[in-house]
Every structure is written in structure tokens, then in C-alpha cells.
Amino acid sequence: MTVRLVSVGLNAITVDAGRKGVLHQGFCQSGPMDWLAFQLANQLCGQHNAPTLEFMGALTFNIEDDCSVSVTGPAATIWVNEQQTSCWQRIALKAGDQVRVQPERLGARHYVATPSGFAVSPAVGSACTVKREYVGGPHQDGSPLKTGDLLAVNNGKSSRGVACPSSLPAHLLPSYDMTKPIGIVAGYQHEAFSDIAWQRLLNNEYEVTPQMDRMGVRLQGPAVQSAMSGMYSEAIALGSMQVPPDGQPIVMMADRQTLGGYPKVGTLARCDLYRFAQCLAGDKIQFYQLDAANARATWLLQQVAIQKWFGN
Structure with missing residues (x-):
């Protein structure tokens, strides 16, 4: 066929x-x-x-x-x-x-x-x-x-x-409302970012730039500065938010490289990542903080509902 x-x-x-x-x-x-x-x-x-x-x-x-x-x-x-x-x-x-x-x-x-x-x-x-x-x-x-x-x-x-x-x-039916905030879970390098930098990320809109593809999405907005001056390259999780020296976040997507050397302020929650994956250049994105347990629970509840409907 x-x-x-x-x-x-x-x-x-x-x-x-x-x-x-x-x-x-x-x-x-x-x-x-x-x-x-x-x-x-x-x-x-x-x-x-x-x-x-x-x-x-x-x-x-x-x-x-x-x-x-x-x-x-x-x-x-x-x-x-x-x-x-x-x-x-x-x-x-x-x-x-x-x-x-x-x-x-x-x-x-x-x-x-x-x-x-x-x-x-x-x-x-x-x-x-x-x-x-x-x-x-x-x-x-x-x-x-x-x-x-x-x-x-x-x-x-x-x-x-x-x-x-x-x-x-x-x-x-998934919601693709881009006006709803995207959940982000603080990462283990979170301490390299000041409380002011973290609040700046959570309390401002970030615009999706044309520099976006299956590898990553660059955002533009108030700079989120890190105290880290350098780090060894390490593996990058899906949805992780890297912050280069200019303070403009980059969210790493499906075809991301295997290693990266920028500090990561956190990772987008899996329960919201599907929606972020559909953003286009010019979209305005806001973030809200989720702890790891709540992010996991929200994702699992979503999966259970799907499995129950389809009987698997």
C-alpha cells in the first residue's frame, strides 16, 4: 500500500x-x-x-x-x-x-x-x-x-x-492557546541565577525569534544573566532552557545537539512542551514555575486519561 x-x-x-x-x-x-x-x-x-x-x-x-x-x-x-x-x-x-x-x-x-x-x-x-x-x-x-x-x-x-x-x-483535545503560560521546572544550575533573574524570567513576556527550528527556539526579552563564567559541556534534556552570555534564553527541542556548554535555568514541563513546540516567530510567551513533582503528576494524569480512553 x-x-x-x-x-x-x-x-x-x-x-x-x-x-x-x-x-x-x-x-x-x-x-x-x-x-x-x-x-x-x-x-x-x-x-x-x-x-x-x-x-x-x-x-x-x-x-x-x-x-x-x-x-x-x-x-x-x-x-x-x-x-x-x-x-x-x-x-x-x-x-x-x-x-x-x-x-x-x-x-x-x-x-x-x-x-x-x-x-x-x-x-x-x-x-x-x-x-x-x-x-x-x-x-x-x-x-x-x-x-x-x-x-x-x-x-x-x-x-x-x-x-x-x-x-x-x-x-x-489539546489546547494550543499561546496566551496561557508555559510551565518551567528549575534545574540544578538554577542557583547560578539570582532571584532577580528568575523573577525577571517569570514576570515578563519573551518573543519567539525567527531563529527557530527542530533543534531549538531562541527567545528575546529581558536578559536573564547567570553567575557562571564557564562550565564543561554536558548532555541536554528535551525542553531545557540554556542561557548564553547575552542572557537571551534558548529552549532546546527534538533535534538538539548532544552536548551544550551554557548554564540551564530550568526545563519546560512536559505537560506544556507540546504547546511550546507549536509557537511561531513573533509569538509572545510567558512562563510560570512548576516543581518537578507537580509537573510529573500533570503529565501522568494526561497520559492516564489518554490510555483510559483508548483502552491501553
């Missing part, structure tokens, strides 16, 4: 849950930017972490065999042939159908999943595409998908069969 890409907007790549245990070899973890949208796209198709399309801008593709897909992300209009439908559901398709997805915000990331996942040969244990490392993806060289590409879909049905919910209830 195959999917033909008729038109690719800004970018389209394949992602799965990412590369595990290979940081010491110099490979980044990668994985989806918006983990929640990725997870729910797979769940709607009865899968866990199967290879999925992550795309920005409009996407049009043709289905060459009967199958179903799910499309998730902040907000998009979907047409199957000329019939309009919506995100956050499993959509049954017939051979020859054309699907067109038009996101509301140019640059927002959306996801397309299938019940058996896209057939992408793993590279370093993952289907993830990492352009700067020339690793992964259908072309096996880190290059993004392009118009005219054919994507094979794995044979067989979903890992749990088709008896799973085909849509989401209202309480599971």
Missing part, C-alpha cells in the same frame, strides 16, 4: 519516538516536536509510536489503496476529495482518494498517521529524519520529503486491531 505526495508545503519528514541510547555516539534523540499530537495521531490509528509524517504548511496526498489515516495538530482544514472534514479523528479512505490539509497557521506542525505506520527503514534504530546529520527518512540521507515521493505503508492492521475509538472526546 502506498501514499503519493502530490504537493508538499514548507516541509515534511518522517518521525517516530526517536533514537534511544545513542547520544554517546553523537546522534541526537530527535522524535516529534509536538509529542502529544504525534501520540494521539498514532492512538487514533491503533498504534504506539509508529513512523508518522510531521509536516509544516499545506500537504496534499493521494491514497492508492483502501486505508484510513488520522491528522492531528493545532488547527487545519482537511478535504477528502472535495468533502471537508476535521482533525483529531480516524478518516476512512478509498483507493484513489485525495487528501488535502491546510493548516490555519503557516509553520504549525501537523501529523499524519496510518493504522500500520509508514514503512521506513530504521537508521540508527529510528525512522526519524535529521537533516543536519544526514540520517534517516525514506531517502536514508536526512533529506525531507518532496512532491512526487511515494511512501509505502506497512502491511497489516493496527497493533490493536481496528476496535479503538475513531475520534477524541472534548476533554482530550
